[in-house]
Amino acid sequence: MRSRYAAYVKGLGAYLLDTWHSSTRPAEAPPHEPAVMWLGLEVRRHTVIGGDRAEVEFVARSRLGGRATRLHERSRFVHKDGHWFYVDGQLL
Secondary structure, three states, X not given: OXXXXXXXXHOOHHHHHHOEOOOOOOOOOOOOOOOOEEEEEEEEEEEEEOOOEEEEEEEEEEEEXXXXXXXXXXXXXXXXXXXXXXXXXXXX
């Protein structure tokens, strides 16, 4: 989760795609918004579900044009071939 947040901050679209599970991966990386100032990530909860699945609840804070926003999400991940892959998320 933290590495994906850092990839959003730095605009590393290729890394985001590489860490996205093939069953839900978009054709293109989310657009990088250089005007967005990322302010921090708070991981609120991490729950392992079985040996190969996990959920992470987080809040990512950002600012755009003087307006602060929060992204509060519960993300699902799957572990495959020694790596964790983002599957999808539910906004909270």
